[in-house]
Structure formats: structure tokens, C-alpha cells
Amino acid sequence: MATRPNAGTKGVPRAAREQEIVRVASIAFGTDGFAGTGVADVARAAGISKALVYSYFGSKEGLHAACLADAGDLLAGEIERVARDGSTGVERGVRTLAAMFAVLEDRRHVWRLLRDRTAPADGAAAEVAGRYAARIETLAHEGVLELLGDAGITDDLDVSAMVRTWLGIVDSLMDWWVAHPDEGADEMTQRVTRLIGALVSDHVRRRD
Amino acid sequence: MATRPNAGTKGVPRAAREQEIVRVASIAFGTDGFAGTGVADVARAAGISKALVYSYFGSKEGLHAACLADAGDLLAGEIERVARDGSTGVERGVRTLAAMFAVLEDRRHVWRLLRDRTAPADGAAAEVAGRYAARIETLAHEGVLELLGDAGITDDLDVSAMVRTWLGIVDSLMDWWVAHPDEGADEMTQRVTRLIGALVSDHVRRRD
DNA sequence: TCGATATGACCGCTGGGTAAGTTACCTCGT
């Protein structure tokens, strides 16, 4: 059986196999970026041939789009859920992070997927990516607007810069988390709370 | 010989031409990353042939290393200068940012150069990059250690995560700055100060 | 003329993408 190339693989349902490819590809894309990931590598990691990947997803971009849709649904949905709970300011940021940590505990690479600088800026897949990125950025914008508004800042550029910075902070924490697999989601949330507290206490102490 | 008008060159002195190539390549590497930048593109942008780039720098990695050395000297030197002025905590962070903004006003892409995820992790050029990255990270570590120490936090993982986050914040601000070419260095510094103030005021208001 | 400098043309390899062949499963006529 194993001596014959095609034996024993037909029984797996297509949906399950697609899901497995997306899972493997998401890790690859999230780790090495779009440009740094080869379709052949993904196929090998998934235990199938490169041509089959193309038969399923049409192109490397198609595969990428599938991964993005998967990741985007997960993340945008979760962030929207937190947004609806009524918290504001830094509190809302921390709660969002906590939700991210919880939902990404076993899929930490996923965040990077949506914020990949090596991904092509145009094309059908980029549009999918853009939609999810826009959804997430809109929520971030909303949160920042509230936070800064309470402090009397309404300047568009200030808001825009703060949104960018906030997303960068999430990027950094996710990267750090990926590099420290022993840390659990709860520990991460506590760590973030602790660090924000330290930052504020420094600033306040200095002001007096 | 410096006294003579550059013996044996064709029109432009070699040193000036090398400098121009590094300038152009830095923009390309900083914008599209190492993997996304082609030597042919750099050569075309510099108005010379690809072969000449190789004659000067030996390889794509060599060119990259030259760009990194240029950028690293500039940045690490400046950060070290700020570190020596005795400021601590958030204050030191803001001063460092101010210095970065001032020195990178006309070369905003340079920061990205040193923090390029698509650059090869091994090889001679990577070692150069690593030396400069280590220098910068050491200074960041030092600053974070002080900041957190004053707040009673000494945990290594906390410090490590905060260093990563700090660098991510700088990344984000630099990216935002690149995307907003009309904003000057002073405006950026003021903006950062304003945003930190808003963040702290929110946190303090909430605590009461 | 001589030597340094610069280039166009070329090479090999990598990686996205494709076509044709191979295998497993399903169906249907007998």
C-alpha cells in the first residue's frame, strides 16, 4: 500500500484536507511571511503534492486568502465582541488583548498573518486581507478615539498615529508570546497589566 | 589620495558613487525589505549597472551590510548619546524618540532597515546587523530595566516583553512617520508627548 | 597604448504555475 504513491489518501474528505492545508499554511505564512513561504514547503508539511494545493486554492494568493479569511473571522469576531461590552480607554485595550491571548493561545502565529508586510498589496487576496484589516483597524480607531477624546485630544493625526502605535504594541506582544511558548494566556494578560501600571506610575511620580 | 581629484575614476568619484548606491539601496531595503528588494532595481534607481554594484559590494548581502553599517552607526551613536545624558524612565524614552526623529528627519526609512524580518538570519551581513541590533537592544534593555525597577518590577520576562514592546512602539511611530511626510521631527516629538499624557491621564482617572 | 572602470549578455537556480499521466472509487449493464 505505502509502496504505491497514491494509495490510502483518497478516503480523507476534501473539507478536512483543505482545513489541514490552511492550518499548516497559516503557520508558514505567519512565521516566514508571504514572500518567505514556498507553496512546495506548505505542501510537503501537509503531506500532499504542490499541484493539489493549486487544485484546491488556485494560486499562492488564493491559499493566502483562505488563511486570511480563517484568521480574520476569528480575530475580528473576537475584537468586536469585546467592543460591545462597553469598556473604554486603556481598560478596553487590556480586555481586547486578554481576549486575543485567550483565543490565540494555541495559534499564536495567526496575528502576524493579518499584519504581514511581505504580502502583495494588490490582487484579489489583498482585498480579502484589506477587509479584515479594515475591520480590526476600525475597532482600534474607535477605541483610540474614545481614549484620546476623554483626554481632550481630537486631532485626526494624533488619533491615526495612536492607532498605528496600538497595533504595533499588539504586534510586539504577539511576537514576544510566540518566542515564549511556555507563557499562558492568563500570564500574558497579567503581565500587560503590570507593565502598564509601571509605565503610568513612572510618569505620575515624575509629574509630582 | 585625498589631495588629488581621485585618480583613475571615470567621471564621478568612487566614494561618492558608493555613497549614492547605499543611499538608494537603504530606501529600497527599508521600504520593501531585504527579500523584496532586487539588486537590479537598486542599480537602475542609482543610474548604474547591476554589475557595478557587485564590483563595489561583492554581493547583495554585502550591499545590505554596507547599508546596515551606515544606518547602525547613525542610530546606535545617537541613542548612546541620549543614554549618557542621565534621563530615566519614560522621560528617557521620549528623549530617545526625539533624537531619532531629529536625526532621521530626511532618512525615515533607515529605522526599518535594522529591524527587517526578511533579512537572512546568518551570514556575514547578518553578523553586522546583529551587532548594531544588539547595541540598540542593550540600550533599550537598560532603559526598561530602570523604568520597571523604579516601579518594583524586576522579573526578567517582564523586562524582556517590555523591551520588545518598546521597540515595537518605535517601529510603529517610524512607519507612521514615513507615511506622513509632511510631519516634521519636532511635531512628532510633541505628538508622542501628548499621546503618552493622554494614556496616563486615562489610567489615572480610572484609578480614582 | 595601458590600466582602471563600467556594462550588456549570459548562467544557474529557485519557485510559482501547469499538463499529462496514474490511482482509487463509483456506476451501470449484464
Add this chain to the structure above:
DNA sequence: ACGAGGTAACTTACCCAGCGGTCATATCGA
């Protein structure tokens, strides 16, 4: 019940564009 034939799933082997890198050759200054 069963095998011939059709079809979908899957792979192997290939194409080719683009990129890093090289070299013989052309050009320029002295």
C-alpha cells in the same frame, strides 16, 4: 454479483519568469 468504463482525486515531471551572480568586452582617463 461483477467487471468494464467513466470520473474525480492526486502526483510526477515539466515549463518559464525572475533573481543573484559572473565574465568578456567596451570605454574612458592618463
